[in-house]
Amino acid sequence: MPxxxxxxxxxxxxxxxxxxxxxxxxxxxxxxxxxDGVQAWSRNGNARDVPQLAGLARxxxxxxxxxxxxxxxxxxxxxxxxxxxxxxxxxxxFDLLELDGRDLTPLPWEDRRAELDSLxxxxxxxxxxxxxxxxxxxxxxxRQQGLEGIVSKLRSAPYRSGVRSRxxxxxxxxxxxxxxxxxWRGEKGSDARLGALLVGEPTPEGLVFRGRVGSGLAGRxxxxxxxxxxxxxxxxxxxxxxxxxxxxxGTHWVDPVVIVDIESLxxxxxxxxxxxxxxxxxxxxxxxxxxxxx
Numbered sequence: 001m002p003x004x005x006x007x008x009x010x011x012x013x014x015x016x017x018x019x020x021x022x023x024x025x026x027x028x029x030x031x032x033x034x035x036d037g038v039q040a041w042s043r044n045g046n047a048r049d050v051p052q053l054a055g056l057a058r059x060x061x062x063x064x065x066x067x068x069x070x071x072x073x074x075x076x077x078x079x080x081x082x083x084x085x086x087x088x089x090x091x092x093x094f095d096l097l098e099l100d101g102r103d104l105t106p107l108p109w110e111d112r113r114a115e116l117d118s119l120x121x122x123x124x125x126x127x128x129x130x131x132x133x134x135x136x137x138x139x140x141x142x143r144q145q146g147l148e149g150i151v152s153k154l155r156s157a158p159y160r161s162g163v164r165s166r167x168x169x170x171x172x173x174x175x176x177x178x179x180x181x182x183x184w185r186g187e188k189g190s191d192a193r194l195g196a197l198l199v200g201e202p203t204p205e206g207l208v209f210r211g212r213v214g215s216g217l218a219g220r221x222x223x224x225x226x227x228x229x230x231x232x233x234x235x236x237x238x239x240x241x242x243x244x245x246x247x248x249x250g251t252h253w254v255d256p257v258v259i260v261d262i263e264s265l266x267x268x269x270x271x272x273x274x275x276x277x278x279x280x281x282x283x284x285x286x287x288x289x290x291x292x293x294x
Contacts, residue, residue, distance in 0.1 A: 001030055001041075001064065001097065001161050001162075002030075002043065002045070002161055002162035003028055003030055003043060003066055003161070003162070004066075004095075004159050004160050004161060004162070004163055004165060004168065005162075005163065005164040005165070005168070006151050006164070006165070006168035006169060006170040007164055007165065007166045007168065007169055007170070008169070008170055008171075008172075009152065009169030009170060009171055012135040012136050012139055012150070012152060012169075012171060013135065013152050013169065014135065014136070016133075016155075017154060017155055017156065018135065018152050018153065018154060018155065019109070019110070019113075019131045019132070019133065019152070019153050019155055020131065020132045020133070020134070020135035020138045020139075020150050020151070020152050020153075021094055021129065021131050021132070021150065021151050021152075021153065022129055022138070022142055022147060022148075022149075022150060022151075023142075023147070023148045023149040023150050023151045023170055023171070023172060024068040024070050024078050024092045024129075024148060025068075025070055025077075025078055025079045025080045025147070025148035025174075026068040026069045026070030026071070026078060026079075026080055026083055026089075026092070027042060027048075027068065027069045027070075027080070027083065027282075027283075027284050028042070028043050028066075028067075028068055028069075028284065029041060029042055029048060029050075029066075029067060029068070029069050029091070029284075030064065030065070030066055030097070031053065031056070031063075031064070031065040031066075031067065031091065031093075032063075032064055033056045033057055033059070033061065033062060033063040033064070033065065034057070034062045034063075035057070035062070036057075037054065037057050038050075038053045038054055038056050038057050040053065040069070040091075042283065042284035043284045043285060043289060044284055044285060044286045044289065046283065046284065048069070048284075050069065050089060050091075052088065052089060052090075052091075052125040053091060053125055053126060055123060055125065056121075056126065059119075059121075061099065061100055061119070062098070062099070062100050062101060063096065063098060063099055063100075063119075064096070064097040064098035065091075065093050065095070065096060065097070066093070066094060066095035066096075066097055066159075067091045067092050067093040067094055067095070067126075068091070068092045068094070069083065069089045069090070069091055069092075070082070070083055070089065070090060070092060071083040071085075071087025071088055071089050071090065072087065072090075073087075075146070077145070077146055077147060078090070078092070078147075080261065080279060080280055081279055081280055083280075084221075084279075084280035084281065085220070089125075090124070090125055090126060090127065091125065091126040091127075092126075092127060092129055093116065093121060093126060093127065093128045093129075094128070094129065095109075095112060095113075095116065095159065096112050096113075096115050096116040096119070097112075097159055097161075099115055099119075104159070105158060105159035105160075105161060106158050106159075107158065107159075108155060108156045108157065108158065109153050109154065109155050109156070109157050109158075109159075110155045110156070112159065113131070116128060135150060135152050135171075138150050139171055142173065143173050147173070148172055148173065148174060149170065149171050149172035149173045149174070150170075150171050151168055151169065151170050151171070152168070152169045152170075152171070153167065153168050153169075154167040154168070174263055175263060175264055175265065175266060176261055176262070176263045176279065177201075177261070177262060177264070178259050178260070178261050178262075178282055178285055178289075178290055179199040179200060179201055179210060179259070179260060179261075179262055179290075180199060180200055180201065180202060180207060180256045180257075180258070180259055180287055180290065181197050181198070181199055181229065181254060181256065181258045181259075181260060182198050182199065182200050182207055182209070182237065182238045182239050182253065182254065182256050183197070183198035183237065183238075183251040183252060183253045183254060184196065184197050184198065184225075184229055184251070184252050184254065185198075185212075185250050185251055185252070186250070186252075187222075191252070193222060193223070193226075194217050194222035194223070194225055194226055195214060195217070195222075196212045196213060196214040196217070197212065197213045197214075197217070197225075197260070197278065198211075198212055198213075198239075198247065198251055199211065199212075199213055199260070199262065199273075199276075200238075200239050200241070200256070201290065202256075202287050202290050202291050203240075203291075205240055206239070206240030207238050207239050207240060207241075207256050208239065208240060208241055208271065209239040209241035209243065209247070209271075209272075210267070210271065210272060210273050210276075211272035211273045211276060212247065213260075213262055213273070213276045213277070213278050215275070215276065215277035215278065216262075216277040216278030216279065217278050221278060221280075224281075225258075225260075225281065228258050228281065229252070229254050229258065232254045232255040232257060232258070233252060233253065233254055233255075234253045234254060234255055235253065236253060237251075237253050238253060238254070238255065238256045256287065257287065258281065259281070259282040259283075259285045259286070259287070259289075259290065260278060260279070260280065260281050260282060261278075261279040261280055261281075261282055262276045262277060262278055262279060263276065263277050263279055264276040264277070
């Protein structure tokens with residue numbers, strides 16, 4: 001079951017029709033809990049091995065849960081980067097889609113949430129975070145705490161699997177986006193270490209070049225990426241954008257299949273990312289997912 005997706009909002013909605021949650025910085029998963037064990041599935045349908053969640057099966061209920069896997073950084077904040085670095089994951093559960101064989105997706109959000117709260121799920125490896133009535137307050141609080149942002153949800157909304165809906169609105173603080181690697185360069189003339197990534201965004205016309213990313217690739221991050229790129233080399237640039245000599249020089253082109261997250265200060269007038277920094281590989285996303293992201 002593909003998850004329901006939020007649309008990027010312009011203004012935090014107010015009033016009793018809406019509820020607000022913290023937007024967790026991790027990997028979205030649908031978790032199936034049954035007598036045979038626990039299985040987590042990423043957005044693109046890949047199974048994820050999360051042994052920390054095995055205890056959910058001991059609750060004696062069959063469930064389908066929607067949530068976010070994240071690990072905490074040195075400051076205690078749940079972050080995608082900490083998960084990429086091998087931190088112990090915790091499941092932040094925010095929806096209940098099925099319970100003991102009953103399909104709950106047609107129900108309003110507030111009814112599904114009541115069912116979820118009645119289960120009293122809480123453990124070192126999973127929890128059900130609270131919800132809030134004041135979205136603007138929560139947005140400012142998450143900004144001050146260095147969290148990812150918030151998601152506002154319409155209380156009356158059913159769960160629409162695989163749909164990006166305006167019943168859920170997201171308000172991220174960090175200017176983060178997912179991009180596709182189209183090429184890479186070695187560090188200081190050596191291919192033993194990764195020096196920069198050439199990245200782009202898929203459009204109906206093809207992969208549009210968004211610039212080079214060098215920050216964040218030092219140490220283990222770059223070392224872990226190299227094996228993913230080694231087997232997908234190609235002779236020509238995958239970008240539809242004409243490549244300047246300064247960008248193409250010394251570049252190893254690759255098939256555009258590896259997705260990574262970057263943070264930047266926005267986009268320049270010529271469409272390049274401003275001061276981008278690498279955040280991690282998105283094994284849970286495909287190029288098709290990026291074509292519909294907003």
